[in-house]
Amino acid sequence: MTPRRKKRLLLVLLMIFGVSSATALALKAFDQNMMFFYSPTEINAGKAPENRDFRIGGLVVQGSVVRSEKSLMVKFDLTDTKEVITVQYAGILPDLFREGQGIIARGQLNDGVINAVEVLAKHDENYMPPEIADAVATAKEAN
Amino acid sequence: MRLRTVIPLFAFMLLAVLLAVGLRLNPREVPSPLIDKLAPGFILPTLYKQSANISPADMKGKVWLLNVWASWCGACRAEHSVLNRFVKDHQVEVVGLNYKDGSREAKQWLKKLGNPYAKVAVDREGLVGIDWGVYGVPETFVIDQQGVIRYKNIGPVKQQDIDETIMPLIVQLQQGNVS
Amino acid sequence: MIPEIGHIALIIALVMAVVQASLPMIGAQQRKLEWINLASPLARGQFLFVAVAYGCLTYSFIVNDFSVRYVASTSNTALPLLYKVSGVWGAHEGSLLLWALLLSAWTVVVSLFSRGIPLLILARVLSVMGMISIGFISFMLFTSNPFVRLFPAPMDGRSLNPLLQDFGLAIHPPMLYMGYVGFSVAFAFSIAAMIDGKLDAAWARWVRPWTNIAWVFMTLGIALGSWWAYYELGWGGWWFWDPVENASLMPWLVGTALIHSLAVTEKRAAFKSWTVLLAIFSFSLSLLGTFLVRSGVLTSVHAFTTDPARGLYILVFLVLVIGGSLALYAWRAPSLRSIGQFSAISRETGLLLNNVVLVAMAGSVLLGTIYPLALDALGVGKISVGPPYFNQIMVPLGVPLFLAMGLGLTLRWKKDSTSRLSKKAIIPMGLALLIAILLPLLFAPEQHGLTFIGLILASWVALAAMIWLLNQGRSPFKLPASTWGAVIAHIGMAVTVTGITLTSIYSLEKDVRLAPNEQYSLGDYQFKLIGVQKVQRDNYVAYQGTVEASERGEQAMLMHPEKRTYLSQSRPMTEAAIDPGLFRDLFVALGEPLGKGAWSLRIYHKPFVRWIWLGALFMALGGLMAALDKRYRRLSSRVEVTV
Numbered sequence: 035m036t037p038r039r040k041k042r043l044l045l046v047l048l049m050i051f052g053v054s055s056a057t058a059l060a061l062k063a064f065d066q067n068m069m070f071f072y073s074p075t076e077i078n079a080g081k082a083p084e085n086r087d088f089r090i091g092g093l094v095v096q097g098s099v100v101r102s103e104k105s106l107m108v109k110f111d112l113t114d115t116k117e118v119i120t121v122q123y124a125g126i127l128p129d130l131f132r133e134g135q136g137i138i139a140r141g142q143l144n145d146g147v148i149n150a151v152e153v154l155a156k157h158d159e160n161y162m163p164p165e166i167a168d169a170v171a172t173a174k175e176a177n
Numbered sequence: 178m179r180l181r182t183v184i185p186l187f188a189f190m191l192l193a194v195l196l197a198v199g200l201r202l203n204p205r206e207v208p209s210p211l212i213d214k215l216a217p218g219f220i221l222p223t224l225y226k227q228s229a230n231i232s233p234a235d236m237k238g239k240v241w242l243l244n245v246w247a248s249w250c251g252a253c254r255a256e257h258s259v260l261n262r263f264v265k266d267h268q269v270e271v272v273g274l275n276y277k278d279g280s281r282e283a284k285q286w287l288k289k290l291g292n293p294y295a296k297v298a299v300d301r302e303g304l305v306g307i308d309w310g311v312y313g314v315p316e317t318f319v320i321d322q323q324g325v326i327r328y329k330n331i332g333p334v335k336q337q338d339i340d341e342t343i344m345p346l347i348v349q350l351q352q353g354n355v356s
Numbered sequence: 357m358i359p360e361i362g363h364i365a366l367i368i369a370l371v372m373a374v375v376q377a378s379l380p381m382i383g384a385q386q387r388k389l390e391w392i393n394l395a396s397p398l399a400r401g402q403f404l405f406v407a408v409a410y411g412c413l414t415y416s417f418i419v420n421d422f423s424v425r426y427v428a429s430t431s432n433t434a435l436p437l438l439y440k441v442s443g444v445w446g447a448h449e450g451s452l453l454l455w456a457l458l459l460s461a462w463t464v465v466v467s468l469f470s471r472g473i474p475l476l477i478l479a480r481v482l483s484v485m486g487m488i489s490i491g492f493i494s495f496m497l498f499t500s501n502p503f504v505r506l507f508p509a510p511m512d513g514r515s516l517n518p519l520l521q522d523f524g525l526a527i528h529p530p531m532l533y534m535g536y537v538g539f540s541v542a543f544a545f546s547i548a549a550m551i552d553g554k555l556d557a558a559w560a561r562w563v564r565p566w567t568n569i570a571w572v573f574m575t576l577g578i579a580l581g582s583w584w585a586y587y588e589l590g591w592g593g594w595w596f597w598d599p600v601e602n603a604s605l606m607p608w609l610v611g612t613a614l615i616h617s618l619a620v621t622e623k624r625a626a627f628k629s630w631t632v633l634l635a636i637f638s639f640s641l642s643l644l645g646t647f648l649v650r651s652g653v654l655t656s657v658h659a660f661t662t663d664p665a666r667g668l669y670i671l672v673f674l675v676l677v678i679g680g681s682l683a684l685y686a687w688r689a690p691s692l693r694s695i696g697q698f699s700a701i702s703r704e705t706g707l708l709l710n711n712v713v714l715v716a717m718a719g720s721v722l723l724g725t726i727y728p729l730a731l732d733a734l735g736v737g738k739i740s741v742g743p744p745y746f747n748q749i750m751v752p753l754g755v756p757l758f759l760a761m762g763l764g765l766t767l768r769w770k771k772d773s774t775s776r777l778s779k780k781a782i783i784p785m786g787l788a789l790l791i792a793i794l795l796p797l798l799f800a801p802e803q804h805g806l807t808f809i810g811l812i813l814a815s816w817v818a819l820a821a822m823i824w825l826l827n828q829g830r831s832p833f834k835l836p837a838s839t840w841g842a843v844i845a846h847i848g849m850a851v852t853v854t855g856i857t858l859t860s861i862y863s864l865e866k867d868v869r870l871a872p873n874e875q876y877s878l879g880d881y882q883f884k885l886i887g888v889q890k891v892q893r894d895n896y897v898a899y900q901g902t903v904e905a906s907e908r909g910e911q912a913m914l915m916h917p918e919k920r921t922y923l924s925q926s927r928p929m930t931e932a933a934i935d936p937g938l939f940r941d942l943f944v945a946l947g948e949p950l951g952k953g954a955w956s957l958r959i960y961h962k963p964f965v966r967w968i969w970l971g972a973l974f975m976a977l978g979g980l981m982a983a984l985d986k987r988y989r990r991l992s993s994r995v996e997v998t999v
Contacts, residue, residue, distance in 0.1 A: 044700050045708065052712035056753065060720050063748035064727070068739050089740060096302060106869050106947075106956050115307050125867045126947035126956045129919075129928045134277075134303050182689040185633060186682040189640075193675050195726065255425065255506070 069140065074112055074119040082143050090119070090148055091138045099133060112139070112148075123150040130155035216243075216318070216326050217308040224275055224283060224297035231272070231298045233324055240350045242271040242343075243318040244294070244334075245306065247278040248286040250314040256333035260293040263339055269347055273297040276306050276314050319343060321350045359424050362412025363503040366453075369405035369460070370493040372398050376486035380479035384551075392475055395482040396467040402489065403460035410457045413502055414444050425506040426450060434895050442526035448666075449502035451529055455646075456492045458530070458537045459485065466541055466566070473562055480548035481541075488540055491673045499666045524584035532577030532604055536642035538570020539611060543639035546632040547681060550688040555632070560622035561988060563635070567618060568841075568983035571611045572976045578604050579972035587934055592865065592943050592960045594968060597746045602725045603645030606718045610638040613714040615979075616707045624696035624769055626704060629689040630711070636685060640678040641718070646670065701774060703767035706760050713757040720749045751806075758813040758853070761846060762820035784819035791815040800862065801879070810857025818850035841982030848974025855967025864961040867947065871954040879961050881942065882906050886914075888946070888955055896922040898931070901946050901955065905935065917946045917957075932958075941965050 071089045072082045082088055092112035099110040107124045110133075121139050131137060131153065141150035220232045233243075244260060246253040264271055273294035275283045280299065287297075300306055309318070319328040328346055330338055376398035383391025413426070417440045422428040430447045431440055445454040463485045470478045496502065545563045549555040581601065586594045595601060614634040620627045698704035724741045766780045792812035796803055821843045825832050828839070868876050875884035886902040898920040906912035915933035922929065932945040940963045947956030 040700075044705070048705075048708060048712060052709075052716050056716035056720060056749070059749045059752055060723055063745045064724075064741070067742050067745040067748070069742060070739050093307060096304070101950060103951075104869075106867055106950075115310075126945075126958055129930055134307075182629065183686040185636075186679065186686050189678055189682055192726070193671065193679065196671055196674075254428075 073114040074117040075114055077119055077143065077148075078117045084143060087140055087142055087151070089138055089140050090121070091136065092119075093136050094131070094133050096133045112137070119148060120146070121148040121150050121153075123153050125153070127153055128155040212326055212329060214326060216320050216324050217305075219298070219300075219305040219308065221274075221298040221300055221305060224273075224280060224287075224299050231296050233320065236270070236272070236320065237324055238322050239270060240319070240321050240347050241295075242269060243274055243309075243320060244271055245274045245276050245309075245311050245314055245316045247276045247314050248282040249278065252333045253315045254290070256315050256335075257290045257293070259334055259336050259339065261291045262336070263334075264293040267344065267347075270295040274305065274309075275299050276311065277301065277303045317343075319346060319350075358412050358415050359421065359503040359505065362409040362416075363501070365405045365408040365412065366493060366497060366503070369402050369409065369456075370490065370497060372402040372405065373486045373489040373493060376402060377483050377490055380486075381483040384476045384479045384483075389475075392479040395479045396470070399460070399463040399467050399482050399486070402486070403457075403464045406453075406457050406460045406493070409503075410444070410453055413450060413453060414441060417441065417444055423505050424502075425504045426502040428506050438523075439526065445529050449496065449500045451533075452492060452496045452500060453502055454530060455533050455537060456489060456496065458533050459489055459492060459540060462537055462541060463489070466544075472558075477545075477548050477552060477559075480551055481544040484544035484547045485540055488544075488677065491677065495666075495669055495673065499669050522584065522588055524580055524588065528577060528580045528584055531573050531580055535570050535572075535574025535577050535604075535611075536607065536645065538566065538573060539607060539635075539639040539642050541566040541570065542614065542635040543681070546635040547684065549692070550632060550684050553688065553691045555621070555628050555692050557622050557625060560618050560631070564615075564618050564622065565983040565985075565988045567611065567615055567635075568979045571608070571615055572979040572983070574604070574608045574611060575972055575976045575979065578608055579969045579976075583969050586965070587932060592932065592945070592958065592962070594859075594965060597724070597743045599725050600645075602721050603641075606721050606725075607638050607641040607645060609714050609718040609721070610634055610641055613711045613718075614638050616710050620696070620704055620707050624698065624704060626694045626696035626698065627708075627711075628692040628694045629685075632689060632692065633685060634711070634715075636678070636681050637715075637718075640674075640681075641722075643670075643674055643677060696770075698769070699771040701767075701772045701777070703764065703769045703772070706764045706767045709760045710757065710764065713753055713760075717750060717753050717757075720753070721746065724749075751809075754853075755809065755813065758817055761849070762816045765821055765824045765842060765846070780824075781820070784816055784823050787819050788812050788816040804861050807857060807861050810853060810861075814850040814853040814857070817853075818847045821846040821850075836985055836987070838982040838985035838987075841978040841980070841985070843978070844981065845975045845978025848971045848976075848978055850971070851967050851974055852971030855964045855969075855971060858964035859962050859968065862963045863965075866959050867956060868959060869950055869954055869956050871952065874954075876957075876959065878959055880908050881961060882908075883944065883957075883959050885955065885957065887953070888949070891918075893920075896920045896929075899946060899949070901933075901944075901957070903933065903944050903957070905942055905944070915942070915944050917944045919946045936966060938966060939964060 069087055069089050070083075071091065074090065074092050076082065077090065082090075090112065092114045095111035095113050095118060099108065101108050105124065106126065107122065108127065109120060109122050111118050111120050113119075121141070123139070123141075128137075132155075135155060138154045139148060139150040140152040140154075141148050143149075216233050218233055220230050223229045223231050246256075260271060263269070271294050273296070275297050278299075278301070283297070283299075287294075298305075303311075315333055317330040317334050318326050321327050327350060328343065330343070334343070376395060379391045380395035380398075383389070383394070413424075415421075416424045416427050417431050418437070420427070420431065420433050422431075426447070426449050430450070431443045435443065443450075445451040463482060466485070467478070467482060473481075542563050545559065545566075549559055578601075581604065582594045585596065586592065614631065614637075617627050617631045617634055621631045696704070724745050728739050728741060762784060763777065763781065766777065789812060792808050792815060795811060796807050800807065825835070825839070825843045828835055832840075864879050866876070866878055870876060870883075870885040872885055872887045875882055877883070882905070884904040884906075886904055888899050888901045891898050891900045898918040901917045901919075903915045903917065904912045905915055913935065915935060917933040918931040920929045920931055930945050932943055934944075935942040940961060943958075943960035943962060945958040947958060949955055
């Protein structure tokens, strides 16, 4: 092989190595960290996975927020206006968390209750996160 | 031109198509599933008279608009002058749905900017908003004589929307041309 | 009247940009000197008029002219002057105007420092920058005019989001924009070189300082954003892999690759078409960043505005700029012949590895940002990709990058030998190993494999750079600024990685419930809630907590986290109390009242978190020094102006 060819080959090999290892890493990481989004209706229909984190969005039902006296545990109901599901969370709720507002929680499903590890509230006063808007709209459609 | 140098262009074109599709998915363009369905009922107090109630049933037989607004909403301010002009120019009643707002602020706002509404229903908790699938303020619904929602405008109503979409629809509805 | 002047100035600027984009380019093709000579004066004229427009908008902000819709929707009479001035770029329309202003300013500076650059090339460069300017100014005029009047004018505007009433955030966008816009210079030079069909060492020397300066701003902008998120959002995190953050990280990664590939193009006349491609990518990603942020295609905590019409406009603009330049690349790149040859062990190979890894990183970030959108577009489902995805990719990709980084400076151009390299590497590697084993054993509460990896890589990079500097055979103070720049930037990266490693692994974070006089211990620290009281300030009311924090046996200190509610806003804001330190930060934020005087509190102990931003400062300093190296100035200075 001429030096020029050799260099070419080296370049190409390096590139292929870089790209393929990055792709492999990306696919593996994707597989483990992809989180799907479900609405309360879908969860009650048994569509949510078990033993795996997913995200759920909906409106916090008025008057459903219950706090523990002793710990940071808080319980509330989420609805997409059709079905309702209870969420449990031990931690500090975001500033924008309010009854009647749209929120997104991340967690797992156990015995029909979501054990959330993270609760996010919408950031803008005027608009709902699109996932929630979608979930609410779909629930209406089914009515 | 060699194949190698064209790859980036193709990759970008793919991405552009993706973005174009993504753009269409904008949350504001989620079609309302309530279109052509009976408007959800409600009975709410009015802004100026706590004891008086208002319900969509009162409007049967007329084509009317329901405008969801709040004094804390910046976009409503822009929309307001359009609505004022609309009620002056056309014989159509607009009912306001004051959404998650304080009565005092709402009254002040109307005093300052003018009141285009035939009536203002007060939805302090936003419960009616949920029934109507309101996911942002402002939103405007067109409801026909039978109480069926015919059109929903998400975001502030612009003069262009009135001239090109809302008014032609209302005229058609009033003539009974839409099945 | 003033807003109308601004509006007209903007229209004139657009007309000038159109002429600036077309005549010099045609002139350069047809060798018409008088058209070519129009480029610089037009660039200056355009800058003047954009500046006038910008001044008018600033004026409207300062005098509270709420008849201007943009002012009414972003400003308020109660706002302090500083935030009125920064409010100009507080929302969509104004930030575009700022972008256009910075772009025209960069264009003028390029035209000023143009001595030694052939007129033909300069004309093409300024013309390309004019084309980009057309895109931005017309975007403003057609879809987001900041000078639109509002009738009737409100008495009082709407307050800026209190989140945005903050000094860190006020200077964050201009910094970032300086970087984004700065990459347009390298982009424009690349387009000119492709049209010209010639790309030599002189070309690389023109482009390098501009790219470095842009990169410096980008580095500072990203660091500022991260710092702001840390102390203002109240979450105590310093990076969220939020789409907006990713949008700024991607051009930074590719820009870093570009800086290194430019070195090869200058010194060895190799990697030519690759360099051009990187220049196109880094600017394209800057534009894509704007698209992702401004169009609301991706929802995120930062999205200022969502409007499909604007999104469509940006998309068309993107297709024209990126598609056009890539088409030009497909057509012309084969004519840019790289001649420099090198062997398998050489600095070229090291830099190639650097480039491949950095581009792979940027690609993975792009994938993680776009993939959820792709699935949604295909109707497969709504997903999100969490931070673990990014971490799982960045860490393994970072290892080879850092190994090469330590060797990079030592490696010789063209051909080097393994035996020489291993001799050079043995001392820094040995020391790094020592540090990575000993330090955690002595100081860390527990041992962790990732600490070892992070520390060994960071100290390897830093030590290799320092030892290389000392081995140059000359007094280090006589070495050129660019040499120092490279060393300092590499050390900065090492400092940042140390911070990231230690704070990620050893941070203690706890949400707790505390009643008054109750205490909680976190690591070596005790936190005691004294109480929470209501306080009234100028433009907000707040719950102010008093928390006593003490290290074992040390004097206690008081921390005051707040929960503020700004007037004219209904939502509360968390204002964390932070006790900063070079080796650790203490962080306390108020959660919610839980009744009977008890509150939920968020308490963090974050070791070495400041190093993340300190390292970024080093990197920026290094980049600046490299850009100011004498050998660029000799070539290109006509007027002594510092950029």
